[in-house]
Amino acid sequence: MGGNWKCNGTVEGTRAFATELSGVSLKADVDMYVAPSSLHVCTFRDALSSQVEVAAQDCWKGPCGAFTGEVSAQMLRDAGVTRVILGHSERRTLCGETDLCVRKKVIDALANDLVVSLCVGETARARADGTAVGFCITQLESVMNHVPVSEWYKIIVVYEPLWAIGTGIAAEPETVQQMHAAIRKWLAEHSCVEQAAEIRITYGGSINRTNYRDYVHLDDVDGFLIGGASLSYADFIEICMGSSAGMKTFESEL
Ligand code: PGA
Numbered sequence: 001m002g003g004n005w006k007c008n009g010t011v012e013g014t015r016a017f018a019t020e021l022s023g024v025s026l027k028a029d030v031d032m033y034v035a036p037s038s039l040h041v042c043t044f045r046d047a048l049s050s051q052v053e054v055a056a057q058d059c060w061k062g063p064c065g066a067f068t069g070e071v072s073a074q075m076l077r078d079a080g081v082t083r084v085i086l087g088h089s090e091r092r093t094l095c096g097e098t099d100l101c102v103r104k105k106v107i108d109a110l111a112n113d114l115v116v117s118l119c120v121g122e123t124a125r126a127r128a129d130g131t132a133v134g135f136c137i138t139q140l141e142s143v144m145n146h147v148p149v150s151e152w153y154k155i156i157v158v159y160e161p162l163w164a165i166g167t168g169i170a171a172e173p174e175t176v177q178q179m180h181a182a183i184r185k186w187l188a189e190h191s192c193v194e195q196a197a198e199i200r201i202t203y204g205g206s207i208n209r210t211n212y213r214d215y216v217h218l219d220d221v222d223g224f225l226i227g228g229a230s231l232s233y234a235d236f237i238e239i240c241m242g243s244s245a246g247m248k249t250f251e252s253e254l
Pocket of ligand 1: 004160165166167168204205206207225227228229
């Protein structure tokens with residue numbers, strides 16, 4: 001379960017959120033991370049005393065050096081950050097990140113021992129013209145083909161269709177399951193079924209406290225990356241607590 005705060009937050013609000021989170025005891029089957037802005041990462045880390053992990057929303061594509069405005073994976077790791085979101089569609093579309101750029105970032109992040117949330121997702125046009133799966137698989141393979149299979153477990157695949165992010169219109173559960181199954185199939189074909197089953201595939205795009213239950217029972221949905229709703233502590237906690245694998249089992253038994 002991840003929270004992506006994007007370009008939001010204040011020092012005081014970040015501290016208050018982390019302090020509240022510190023009182024939460026997570027179920028054993030829930031991994032939780034929050035990605036504040038890079039400005040607020042250390043504030044968040046310092047106020048946090050729980051199993052929740054601190055993530056970055058992006059990192060530079062290589063080692064430290066003369067790269068004005070950038071933060072490298074090595075610097076993140078040094079600051080106690082354990083995860084990084086890479087390939088988010090807002091980075092791809094607003095900042096011009098190519099598949100090659102995303103690949104370089106993933107490789108450097110893994111080399112610095114960061115767990116990567118790798119975002120893939122199709123445009124509205126690709127969804128409309130029936131090429132959504134191919135669109136996402138191209139993004140996926142442009143990274144995974146260059147990472148040794150033995151390291152795939154350090155990558156969480158995040159399916160985030162562009163048309164569902166921040167729009168209030170989440171992809172239909174059936175659409176999400178189909179895409180996640182296609183991603184898992186690709187992973188299995190390029191490793192093995194057992195390994196593909198271990199890789200977490202999470203969904204992001206207008207998940208909130210009223211709709212998340214429609215997704216938790218889906219076979220290939222292993223969690224969420226939550227944007228807007230993660231800015232509210234109450235909403236984020238409700239979604240995270242309600243999405244544990246335990247609830248998935250419980251629901252599927254009904
Ligand atoms: P959203 O964003 O939940 O606000 O749609 C998700 C994301 O971009 O990670």
